[in-house]
Amino acid sequence: MVGEERCAKYPSMLKVFCSHCQGTILGTRDNPIFSLKEDWYNGFPVVEVLKNGGPIHVYDRNFRFGTRKAQMIIACVEVLDEL
Numbered sequence: 001m002v003g004e005e006r007c008a009k010y011p012s013m014l015k016v017f018c019s020h021c022q023g024t025i026l027g028t029r030d031n032p033i034f035s036l037k038e039d040w041y042n043g044f045p046v047v048e049v050l051k052n053g054g055p056i057h058v059y060d061r062n063f064r065f066g067t068r069k070a071q072m073i074i075a076c077v078e079v080l081d082e083l
Contacts, residue, residue: 004016007020032051033053034050036048036049039064041064041066044066045067046065046066048062048063049064
């Protein structure tokens with residue numbers, strides 16, 4: 001149809017249906033992919049949270065925690081939801 005705009009990156013796709021144009025594509029700055037990496041630290045199991053396969057933020061290269069901190073986070077979920 002005439003007048004319907006197409007994506008510049010994916011010309012076969014109408015902008016209205018394009019996740020790239022809508023800003024909902026995964027792995028972007030505004031819509032990152034989070035994943036967990038299992039590891040061991042001083043003999044204890046930990047998980048490291050990754051954003052798009054890399055560090056979460058520039059302040060700390062590794063955002064990881066073990067069983068005890070995971071239990072504290074789960075215990076505080078209701079309070080965190082209120083914030």
